[in-house]
Amino acid sequence: MVIESLKTLFNRDLEKLKVEIESYQNEEAIWAIDKNIANSAGNLCLHLMGNLNTYIGAQLGNTGYIRNRPLEFSSKDIPKTELIVKIENTIIVVNKVLDSLTETELESIYPEIVFEKEMTTGFFLIHLSTHLAYHLGQINYHRRLLD
Template sequence: MENSLQRDLRTLYMRDLDQLIDNIEAIPEDLLWNAPEGVTNSCGVLVQHLVGNLNHYIGEGIGETGYVRQREQEFTTTQTSKKDLIADVESLQRTLDTVFDTLEDSDLSEEYPLETSYEFSTRGFLIHLYGHLNYHLGQINYLGRLLSERG
């Protein structure tokens, strides 16, 4: 049975991943991999980073999906189509839905199973990861609007 925290986390992750898709759709394809001077990562790179991060830490870390993260490629692979990035986010949503379906209330209190810089319960790490998602979602939204205005 899903508790209120699981339901709330699922709702927040899905809402923000839907917003991520909306942001990707709003960025012209030819600007997806651009970054203005002084900006390190393009919108496309940030999307790949979020997909890799959440597939690794939630998909593999909690759901044991077998996902193998290739973090360096998240930042070096460019020119993936908008359609493929959206498909990756949609696949991630399905993965997270499956993980949240299998998560028991007692799992949330256990120590998060993968090595991280800090010690977290699974609950704490899901909250941390949501903050990370939201941080980069804001960057993508702002950068996408900035590029579209200059475009």
């Protein structure tokens, strides 16, 4: 049951992320920053894709994904269509990995220490879902303020 709930949340928010990126009228605005807005929507999108492909794809799904976190925040002017493809590919990875997990595996210790202490896989997946939702809200505000 928890796995299906996680799948529902990840799919809902990743689909909403896709809608947010598609909704920019001015593609250049995706990469805009302003006085108190340090990260562009494009960089937050790249950060979310790197985060999910690392912690769900590579760690739990053995996809071989290699993260370059600094590029998530320094890359600029990637076309909107390319960002959408990255989101769609991430949706596939997340669903494939979650479909392969068992409820018992959710109770096991996540294979990497991320917050300086051990945690269960289930706990960390919940964290990843809330992390996605947090940045999704920032992207929504970014679009409404700067597009």
